[in-house]
Amino acid sequence: MRSGFKAANKRVSLKVLASMIPDGASIALGGSFLHRGPFALVRELIRQGKRNLELIKQSPGYDIDILCRAGVLSRARAGIVAMEGNFGLAPWYRKAIESGQVELEEHACASLTAGLRAAAFGVPFQPCGGLHGSALPELNGWKRLDDPYGSGESVWVIPPIRPDFAILHANEVDAAGNVRIAGTYHWDRIMSRAAGSVLVVAERMVDGEVFRQAPEATVVPYFMVQAMAIVPRGAWPGSCWPDYAVDYPAVERYLEPGDDALAQHLAEAPEAQEAAHA
Amino acid sequence: MPESWSPFSYIVINLARFIRPNEITFSGVNSTFPMLACLLAKRAYDWDFIYINVAGGVDPQPSHIPLSSSDPVLAEGSASIFANEDFYDLCTRGRMDLSFLGAAQIDAQGNANNSVIGDWHRPKVRLPGGGGGAVMMPTARRACTWRTEHSRRTFVEKLDFCTSAGGFHGVVTPIAVFVKRDGRLALQSWHPESRLEEVRERTGFSFDATGARPTEPPTSGELRALAQLDPDGRFERDAAVRLR
Numbered sequence: 225m226r227s228g229f230k231a232a233n234k235r236v237s238l239k240v241l242a243s244m245i246p247d248g249a250s251i252a253l254g255g256s257f258l259h260r261g262p263f264a265l266v267r268e269l270i271r272q273g274k275r276n277l278e279l280i281k282q283s284p285g286y287d288i289d290i291l292c293r294a295g296v297l298s299r300a301r302a303g304i305v306a307m308e309g310n311f312g313l314a315p316w317y318r319k320a321i322e323s324g325q326v327e328l329e330e331h332a333c334a335s336l337t338a339g340l341r342a343a344a345f346g347v348p349f350q351p352c353g354g355l356h357g358s359a360l361p362e363l364n365g366w367k368r369l370d371d372p373y374g375s376g377e378s379v380w381v382i383p384p385i386r387p388d389f390a391i392l393h394a395n396e397v398d399a400a401g402n403v404r405i406a407g408t409y410h411w412d413r414i415m416s417r418a419a420g421s422v423l424v425v426a427e428r429m430v431d432g433e434v435f436r437q438a439p440e441a442t443v444v445p446y447f448m449v450q451a452m453a454i455v456p457r458g459a460w461p462g463s464c465w466p467d468y469a470v471d472y473p474a475v476e477r478y479l480e481p482g483d484d485a486l487a488q489h490l491a492e493a494p495e496a497q498e499a500a501h502a
Numbered sequence: 503m504p505e506s507w508s509p510f511s512y513i514v515i516n517l518a519r520f521i522r523p524n525e526i527t528f529s530g531v532n533s534t535f536p537m538l539a540c541l542l543a544k545r546a547y548d549w550d551f552i553y554i555n556v557a558g559g560v561d562p563q564p565s566h567i568p569l570s571s572s573d574p575v576l577a578e579g580s581a582s583i584f585a586n587e588d589f590y591d592l593c594t595r596g597r598m599d600l601s602f603l604g605a606a607q608i609d610a611q612g613n614a615n616n617s618v619i620g621d622w623h624r625p626k627v628r629l630p631g632g633g634g635g636a637v638m639m640p641t642a643r644r645a646c647t648w649r650t651e652h653s654r655r656t657f658v659e660k661l662d663f664c665t666s667a668g669g670f671h672g673v674v675t676p677i678a679v680f681v682k683r684d685g686r687l688a689l690q691s692w693h694p695e696s697r698l699e700e701v702r703e704r705t706g707f708s709f710d711a712t713g714a715r716p717t718e719p720p721t722s723g724e725l726r727a728l729a730q731l732d733p734d735g736r737f738e739r740d741a742a743v744r745l746r
Binding site: 331333353407465 | 534572585591594631639641666
């Protein structure tokens, strides 16, 4: 793989963006719970019938749940999973783990970050604070090292987590692929540094001059981004600050049982509506 | 006549009472009660503290109170974004004074299970998972939690899985407030409509109750602040907390 991605215009359709992810790939998904997740792309993975994907995310919710529901995932590395708000646990994720359909590597959010940092920093492991007394290190076979500088302290070290793709939902991109996020970037920044490639779904494309006016607002520079698609309201039914809030009635409809509810939910999504009108 | 508690106000206000002046206090994902407690403390008390949250907010002034405790509206009015990596690093380097963390099961030492009911490899119920607790509980100066149900299923002699060790400083339920003393949870106070015997009956481990007494009633300032946060009672209805 090349070190960087340079192309005059990296914009592709959502379909093409999803087709770049092969069966069996590991994907880190940006955002947190119902907020600014790359949900349009997640749904497109379902439409394309992907299989055996591995999801990596500190705080997945709707994304991991719908991918479990559609049989797309075989493995997950996650810190905390829930639909949040009044919805509680993620029901199809729960079923997938309890039945063994999906294999879980349970993390603390910060240990998953440590693994991503090891990959991003180019080192074979990364110390992670805390974890003392937790059963998670033994469960995952993590090692504990004594401070070689003699403080007498010891620290758990996490092996690298290097996703094949980091998939982010952003407010703005330019044609070169620079990425801007309003509000918190959650874990997106470290995911982008740890992954082999970054794919972006954005609300809109703006002129490169907008980025040059305030370069410190750019979370991911263009050369790390392989390709992107523009999907207005693509983080639906979640929020994308400050453009739109969570569509709670749509989340409630999604949570109704049955294949019909899932099919209706996929058809109701903004990217499907746009395709239908095109 | 003193003001009285509802089961909902009891949890929110007693969580807020763990917050101390000028300290750095954090509320996270899946944490409606701590979010309300932090926003209440900002309004109800005549002192201030440093409130940071999982939406990246630092002393935010949200235009409305969101259903989701990680909603980006919780960074409205914030002069900076202190993102996820930042607040975890702050905690592990020992400068998080108070972190609120969820827990499904709690033992006598205040350790927590948020992973699984049953055997981890053959789960009866898969719970949300490691989350913030495993790293924040042993490294925050104080960690506090809440349960909307007070029962022997929640307060257990032995955890099904130890997700987070180190122990909570404080725990609030609809009927009681516990604080850690000499390495174990001790009863600090109970809901005036409950009794010490009831707390003992509904707790799966033994605890010290020396000095414990009925919880001080809410102040009018606390209740006024809560009414501002939940003017139409939606949060209280959604939470559906009951004394018994």
